[in-house]
Each structure stands twice: as C-alpha cells, then as structure tokens.
Amino acid sequence: MSSDVMTRVVMEGQGTFVRVRRPAYWLYVGLLAFGLLYIGDRLSGAFGHLAGALWVPIVLNGLLAALFIWILGRMDLFEREPAAVRAAALLWGALVATSFAIIANNAMVSLITKLYGVNFATKWGAALAGPINEEWLKTLGVVCIVLIVREHFQRSMDGLIYGAFVGLGFQVVENLTYAINNAVSNPNSDLAGSVSVTLLRILIAGPWSHPVYSGVAGLGIAFAVTQTGRTRAMRYGVAAACFLAAWALHFLWNSPLPAWLPKGLAFFAVYGKGALILVFFFILYGISARREWHWFTEIMHDEPESVITPAELESMRTLRTRRLARKKAAKDYGLYGKRIMTRLQRAQVVLGEAKARCKRADGDLASAPDVLLARANIVGIREELNAPGKKRIGLKTRKQEGEDVGEPPAR
Template sequence: MTITSPVAPRAGWATLLRRPMFWAYLVLLVFGLRSFASGDLYAARATPVAAVTAVLAQCLLVVVFTVLIRRLDLFEKEPPVLLALAFLWGAFIAPAVAAPANGALLSLAGKTGGAAFAADWGAALAGPLSEEWLKGLGVVAVLVIVREHLHRSLDGLVYGAMIGLGFEALENFGYAVNAALTDVNDDFSAALGSSVSRLLFGVGAHVIFTGIAGFGLGYARTATDRSSGHRALVAAASVLTGYGLHVLWNSPLLGQLGVLGALAKYAVLVLLFTLVYRYTARREFAWFAATVREEDPEIITPPEVAALRTGRVRRQARKLARHTYGPLGAQRMRRLQDAQLALAIALENSVDHELDPAVDRARHDVRHARLALEQRGA
C-alpha cells in the first residue's frame, strides 16, 4: 500500500489545466525538448554505441535515486506523476537555458580574469550561477503547480531532489556523448569511462544542491508556525547553501589531494544534506504525532506512534510482529502501519473528523488491519 495525498486524479488534472503556471511549464518543456533534440541527442547520432551506454548508465542512476528519494518521505509519498513533472524540469527545461548561459559566463571569466583564472575557477562560478537559479525556479514552479500537495518542508526537498536528479542524469548523458566524440579510439570505452567516473565521484551532487534549496522554499511556504521573516531567512540560507556547495564542488580547492580532496568535498555535501533531512524528518514526525494524538487507542496507541518515527523503528516493529504473530506478522504489521499513515493524511485533509466519510473509511481500514494482525498464525 502506497500512501499518497488523497486528491482525486480527475479533480487534480482539472485544477492543473486552469493554472497559467502549468501551461507555462508545458511551453518551457517543449522548448527544452527541442533544445535537447538539436544538441546532445543530435550529437549522439554520431556515436550510437556511446549513447546507448550512457542511457543505460543514467537509467540505473535514475531508478536507484528515485527509490532513495521516495524513501525519504516516510509519512506521505508524493504522486509519481508529480515527481515526473519535477524530473522533467531538471532534465530538459533547466539545461536548455543553462548551457548557453554557462558558455557566456565562462567566456566572461576568461576575459575578466584571464585564461588561468577561467581554467581554475570558471566552472565554480559559471556552473552555479547558470544552473542553481534555474533549478530553484523549477522548484518554485512545481510547488505552485501542485500546491495542494505541498504540506511540509520535506515536500519541497523531495521535489527539489527530483529536479536535481533530472539535471544530473541529462548532464551525465551529455558528458558521455562528448567524451565519445572526442575519443578517437573506442566510443564504448569512452562513454563507459565517463559514466562510471560520474557515478563514482559526485553521484547525486545535483540532488543534494537542489534538494537543500527545495527544503528552504518548501519551508518558507509551509512553516506557518514561524514568522515570515524567519521563513524568508531559512529559504535564503538554504538556496545560498545549495549554491555554495556547488561552488565548492566545482572549485579547485583541495584539488592537490586528488581523489581524497574530491571525497572530502563530497563528504561535506552528504553531511549537510543529512542534517537538513534529519531536521525535516523530525518536523514530519511532529506533524504525524499531533494529527493522530486525539485518536482512540484502538486506532493507534502511543507506542505505535513512536514505532512509526523512522524507517528503522518501523522495520523493528515488523520484525517483532513476525516473532509475536507468526510468519505473516510482519506483512500484517506493515498493513496496519500503512493504514495508520493513511488515516493521518485523511485527518489532515478533513474539516470535520467525525462526519468525513474519508476519515471513517480510514479508521475502518485501521481496525480491519489490526484484526488481521491479531489472528495469530491464520
């Protein structure tokens, strides 16, 4: 059972079609797809083996990171179609503008600082300047388009991470194709070498950059328990942190250490993302605990609330259920946990908890799942 926001798809699409931002998104997507077709895709025709190799490598990247990103959201999975919306912005819309802007900024760096400065710091200045604001704009666009699904700051982090994933996958594809075009020997080896190096060093970097920025933008919109000034400060700090991490990653700092230097910079990226995620996860759990606090113990008990705090404690609860209730215990405990999570979402979307049929159905599902769990050995 996948817990998603209980918005009817038909009503959702009808709402989207009335939003100017959605139509602007579609226009920009067409522009991005045309830019991709006349750029990297056109170049890939000259090296089909490299293109196929790069596509397979990036499909692996996308599948693995999509699973990881979805697992970050423990209490309310975002609908796949909306995650795809974010991914496509990162994959096609942002690069369409970033590529020419990158070239112009690198040229400017060479003219103002000289060839040596451009070689050392051009990528550190041009890349973040041309890319981060475009990906951040994508977060804003997606959050405006699907604002009914924006409930807490983690939603912004998830959509930002998906935009970063799309950008990274298409950037890696372009690097692999260009590596094959400039290699006079073997297209397959060149594309594979480029893909492997991108997967080994800095994998998920754009996911981190834009995920942190997305957290801040989501926080600014949803943290209504804080002042507007506080929310604006958090949003600005998050966006600048994503930008700063990109500068750090592209910079020549620690370059003399080689692989160790790259690993040190990557550790900084992962550490900061982990800290941001832990903070958002605590806020998610606080929302869940507060939402179900008034529910009857036959629906959810305080220990069961605590057992839903993290993925690790959920697995521990399922393991204990297997030991207590037999071979099917873990599966039935998961069903109970999913029903309790679905109840929290129904409660959040309800005006009258006692008269809302959606809440009534959710409570019924919890009772049914508990009854099934307690049927030892059945």
C-alpha cells in the first residue's frame, strides 16, 4: 500500500490555538496536564495548611501579572496577538516549564553539591541551574507554539511577546512556590515568611526577571522562523545568539555578588545588574520595534490619503507619537475627536494586518474582503472626523456632550 493511499485530506475550521490535527498540539496538552498535576500536587498540600499566609502573595502576584499583561499588550504596536495564544504561552511557563524545572534544578543542585561541595553549590547552584534548565524549558514553550500555530508568527516581535508571556507565567508560579517554601521555613510566622519573600522578589527582581529573559529568547526563535528571506546560518545564528543572551542575562542576575564588594554597595550592585538587563532588553526591543515600523510603512505606502496620510503614517511610529496625534485631535475637535482618532489608529493597524494576511496567502489586495472592509471602515471613520460641524461639537464640554446624547430628540 503506497503512502498516497494512506493520505486523507480534510477541510477544517478551528480556533486561534486549537489544532487537533497537529501532533505538537497534543504534546502541549499532555505536558500541560502533567504540569497541572505536578504543580497542583505541590501547591494544594501547602494551601491546605498555609491558606491564611498565601492570600497576600497571591494578590501581589496577581497584580504583577496584570501589570505585565497590560504592558505586553502594548508592546507590539502593529498587531495584537490572539488572547488564546497568549494564554497558551502563559500556561506553558506557569505549569510545564516550572514543573520540569523543579525536577531538573533539584537534581542538578544535588549533583553540584556532590561534585563540588556545599559552599560552591550554595554560591553557584542557582546561577548555574536556573539559566541552564529554566531558559531551555521556557524557550521550548515558544518553539511549541510555533509548531502549533506558526501562522501567528509574522515578525520577530511576536516571538518576543509570546516569550515574555511564557516568562510571566513562570515568574508568577515561581514566586508562589517561593512564598510557600518561605512560609514553611520561616522560624516565626507563615505570613511573615510568605509576604517578605514575595515583596523581595517583586520589588527587587520584578522588573527584570523571567519575562525579559524569555522575551529575548523568543525574539530569536521568531526571527528564525519568520525571516525566511535570509540564510539559514543567519536565522539560526540569531536564534542561538538570543538564547545565549537570555541565558547570560539570567546568569548575571542569579550570580552572587563578589565577596570584596562592600556591603553598602550591594544594593546598588543588585539594581545595577537589573538596569543592565533592562537596557539590553530595550535595545533589542527598540531594534525590533523599528523593524515593525518599517514593515508597516512598507505595507501601507500605496494607500491613498483617504486611508492614511503621510502625517498619520509618521504618527503611527511609537506609542508616544500616537498619543501626540490623539492629543492634537483632542485639541482640534475635543474629546470626540480624540475618540475618533483612537478608532482611526486602530483601524489603520487592522488594515495593515489584513493586507499582510492577504499577501501571505498570495491573495488579491484589490478584492480581499477583509482588506476592503478595513479600508471602508477607515474611510467611514475619517468622514466622521471631517464631517461639518465637528469643530462645534469639539468645543462643547463633556457635560454638554453627555446631555446631547442622553436627551431624546425634540419633536
């Protein structure tokens, strides 16, 4: 029997992340189930005894997660990654990477202790085990998502965002396990142990922890899979370099301060390490964001001024320039104008995405329904903005505007 006879072809419609025909999807589901059981087993026992001491860490880590989700949602200026895929990345970090990292880290620290003694393991155990195992496992989360939904990776920035979500999930669960461990090991009180370590981890390591490292590694993975016009050596070289950079950043953070450093300088040294990590990350982000901008100008350059004017195109460059454009609209047209400008900017991003999708599918830009719809939407919004009398509305106070909306028309 030839292999052709065995081949079946099906037409299927699926959601943004569920791909029941892809083996990697089932691998993801299986690993997630394992992680859920493993982490659930570790946390549920502790919750039974320490529930009173854990609500503060849970709330604080929830706030940390919400803040990061808000920031990450704004970092990709020209595309909003699907919520389902972001959630999948977060869950990989929270359940899969953490559970395998706990097993690997414990064994590795035990091995280091056996081979090099307690003092060396105390000093370097976390600096070695953390980056080696954790960065590897988190980066595989991005690889897994690529294997499941490659279509959601258009440019390097997508990998950075998904990587950061993997890192965020990891950081939150890691913080909770630290809270539990310290609640148990504190000699005086569960609450003192869990809260003190949570505050320490959020205030000192919060801004430059796992989301940053994994974002860097994820950027490399996305570069490798999206920059198909470049040589393989270049693509995989960048991916490897980004992974090594993520490893090095993590190692830098976990490594002990030199013994000769005066105690008074330790605080500055710790924050100095953090600042270095953040600077590196933002340089990479800046490069990536610039490439995103070039992509956007390229895909929108042939649009007429009724869709996007040169000034509007320039104003789409950064969050700051977009905010300035909205402020200007507010100045010219009042709050109404600001709202319309916000809608216009969103609609222009949607058009860019629709055109990119159409190009990838070798479709006809002149007849693709979603491109036509996005374009018509922009024209409609612009007509609203330029409609006669808007200046007059713009001069009204918010209260007057509200009254206009709230009152029924006079008969």
